[in-house]
Amino acid sequence: MRAVTGIWRWRHNPLRRRTDLIEAWVAFVAVVLLALAVPAVGWTAGARTDASLQQAARTQHEQRQRTTARVVRAADTPASGLHSSGSEGEEPLRRAVVARWTAPDGTSRTGTVSTRRELADPGDTFPMWTDRGGRPATPPMQSGTARAHALVVGLLATALAAVFVEASRRLVVRRLVQRRYEHLDRAWAKAGPDWGRTGAGS
Incomplete structure (x- = not known):
């Protein structure tokens, strides 16, 4: 919700910087990925692992x-x-x-x-x-054991996907903050020598 309200708040704000809007959109995308894509990744990994292990368990039961x-x-x-x-x-x-x-x-x-x-x-x-x-x-491997292993794989995949999304968001935000500082440094270097003088436009 904070990401959505952040985007709405910055839509017509006169103090809005381009990086502020980008950061809000990045947060919104991260929330969507955490809510939808990350669970889908975990479920897919768990389901495929379960199918593979269940097949292996059936094969073992046939051969032993x-x-x-x-x-x-x-x-x-x-x-x-x-x-x-x-x-x-x-x-x-x-x-x-x-x-x-x-x-x-x-x-x-x-x-x-x-x-x-x-x-x-x-x-x-x-x-x-x-x-x-x-x-x-x-x-031979039991069906319950295969399902438990698949659950662990699914949870691990979910955790790794969530860490990846959050790490990516933090990297983007860090880069945006660096750009803000660089822009501020350039603006300050341009206006600094004449700051406070009459007629300097300050």
Whole structure:
């Protein structure tokens, strides 16, 4: 509103400088961009990211299969970076084991994987994911996780767009202020030597 009232106020003001009107229009354009364009940028970025991640999640669900593994014994070597179940950040609560599971083609597979410590005794069973070849795989991305990532991307894009608009406005205003000072310096240099003298036009 201040931008709109600023433009209206300066329309017929006899003291109006050209830079004053430009500054008011710049503020008005910035307000419009912040109200319309910036949210549109965020929504577009979030929507496209969500569509891409949802497609990736569907592909992962098609290429990976959930199965049940049975613990054979404790492993002598650490498991690979793939986890059979649980979430990231639970390394102290996990244990490497040698387990046996059934591949999508029906064959029996044995390998070293990690599982929760309470499911690491011989004979224990736990859920795990495999790829089409029967190799251990990370769980596929869930739809909610993809949506959360897309929301973060949308919010970040909105914030960056808003910062860009405001930074651009400030740069333009700074340049306008510099032009005002330059114009004032030139006017003062022209009128300064005769300032206050009779007949000098002051």
